[in-house]
Amino acid sequence: MKRFRRLYGAGPVHLAAMTGGAAVAAYALLKVVQERGAKGILFWFALSVVAWDFIAWPLCAVVDRLAVRAHERHQGRPPAAVPWINYVRVPALISVVLLILFFPLIFRLNNPYYEALTGFNENIYIVNWLVVTGALFAGSTLAYLVRLRLVGRQRPSRDRSD
Numbered sequence: 227m228k229r230f231r232r233l234y235g236a237g238p239v240h241l242a243a244m245t246g247g248a249a250v251a252a253y254a255l256l257k258v259v260q261e262r263g264a265k266g267i268l269f270w271f272a273l274s275v276v277a278w279d280f281i282a283w284p285l286c287a288v289v290d291r292l293a294v295r296a297h298e299r300h301q302g303r304p305p306a307a308v309p310w311i312n313y314v315r316v317p318a319l320i321s322v323v324l325l326i327l328f329f330p331l332i333f334r335l336n337n338p339y340y341e342a343l344t345g346f347n348e349n350i351y352i353v354n355w356l357v358v359t360g361a362l363f364a365g366s367t368l369a370y371l372v373r374l375r376l377v378g379r380q381r382p383s384r385d386r387s388d
Contacts, residue, residue, distance in 0.1 A: 274326060282326050290315060307377045313370040317362035324355060 297311045331351040
């Protein structure tokens with residue numbers, strides 16, 4: 227087992243998971259290639275990868291750096307019981323990923339025959355994305371408030387018997 231870890235770099239469970247993931251990805255690619263309109267699907271997939279790597283990820287990094295700087299500016303004050311930065315990062319990142327994945331539907335950039343082909347109307351996607359984004363931030367806010375409350379209960383109170 228030690229030799230396997232040294233040669234491979236991880237355990238056999240990792241190798242099995244990676245092999246299974248590659249098999250599922252290969253199966254999905256074969257299914258996509260067999261479909262009508264496969265070139266369009268592969269084009270949007272490649273465009274999404276490029277858009278994420280060269281536009282969205284650097285933009286996320288800049289916004290995150292600005293949020294971290296704002297968080298650090300508040301460090302001069304009495305420290306917050308619970309840092310807020312991750313309660314903003316997580317829902318924002320999930321929202322951006324969903325926007326990138328579904329931007330043709332959200333911004334109605336699809337084929338004019340989309341509704342005829344799928345039976346779905348594009349109008350609902352922007353509403354769905356906004357509702358999901360709102361729910362993510364609301365859930366994160368609720369989690370932050372619960373955490374603040376729990377930390378407030380755990381802090382020792384000062385003895386006021388002087």
